[in-house]
Amino acid sequence: MRVLLCKTGHRMEQMVKEGLLNVEIEVIELCKSPAEKDYEVEFVQELxxxxxxxxxxxxxSIGYFPALSRGCAISRVPYIAWEMGESWNTLYSxxxxxxxxxxxxxxERIAERFWKKNPGxxxxxxxxxxxxDRSLQSDTVCLCNTDSYPVYYLKNNYSWYAKGYTRGLIEAQQRVYGYHFLPKLINGxxxxxxxxxxxxxxxxxxYSKKKISVMLDDFLCDTITQNEREEVTNRIxxxxxxxxxxxxxxxxxxxxxxxxxGIPYEMLLxxxxxxxxxxxxxxxxAAGFNLGEELIVYEDMKDMEEKVKYYLEHEEEREAIAEKGRIRVENDFRLEDRLEEIFYAVTEGMKHINK
Known part of the structure; x- marks a missing residue:
């Protein structure tokens, strides 16, 4: 079997390549990606x-590209897209x-949203x-996920009421972890x-029309995430x-x-x-790990600072938690297992196409 891997710059591409090679699949890298994700006639023809x-x-490919889908449909070959970022706008194609x-x-909830578009x-x-392998650790702190955000724009001519309501929604949700209440606060x-x-x-x-409720939720959540990452960076x-x-x-x-x-890829890495x-x-x-044993959760910014200081000072406790987390990833998040699931799904799907 010959697999064409479209390189788009995602860190997981090399891992996928190695995983495919380990099961004796020939991998050819496509280093040219479409300038336009949706439809570039010359690129599709060349593909x-x-x-x-x-x-x-x-x-x-890591991420879904409509242009790649078009090329595969014309060529009648399966297109496997693994979408794991923070943006899934191209799925509306x-x-x-x-x-x-x-x-x-x-x-998972996004997979459920789009499943009805193409069941199976x-x-x-x-x-x-x-x-x-991991090199020796230094006594420093970093962020392990810094994905970019999809771009939304706001026209300038919206009311002070909407501006104040937006600010209030963001400030309220930003202080709460684990419970998403924004939809309940958005009035008509x-x-x-x-x-x-x-x-x-x-x-x-x-592209299919995106509901305003979805756009609003994405916009507010992106803003909250960006604010939080900036605040954590500044505090550290x-x-x-x-x-x-x-x-x-x-x-x-x-x-x-x-x-x-979902579980952030950078965190698993x-x-x-x-x-x-x-x-x-x-x-x-919370569903994937034992909180407090395999990783540690902070409740707010003050708690984050206190726990950073605590675990920097308690090396043995920190390393014991990290080792348990590594073992959990080794047992439950192996790339080889994921590749098997993908090939099983594709094999079953192809049976119906080939009938």
Missing amino acids: TEYIREQKIDMLW ETIKSPWNYIFIAE HIFSLQPGVNLR KYRTEMGKVLYEPYRAGD KALGLYSESEVPAVNVCIPSRKCRT TMAAGGFILTGYQEGI
């Missing part, structure tokens, strides 16, 4: 020709209905990692006004402990407020290397 010339059996797509989404071809699948007047001023800079013509810098280059003793994970049922995790609470993290 279909390349698939034919190289006798490609399957195409993989009508191309996700292609029977050649096999889309795996780390965020959209799945919930947490990330998987390989264990890695606010939703109607924000529907007129909140927009995305670009959406392809074949104020302690004189922040580092971007050294191997840290404490890794602070600030999960996206949108990704409530850090734990696989034996790193100690201090994280904000999310439903997916």
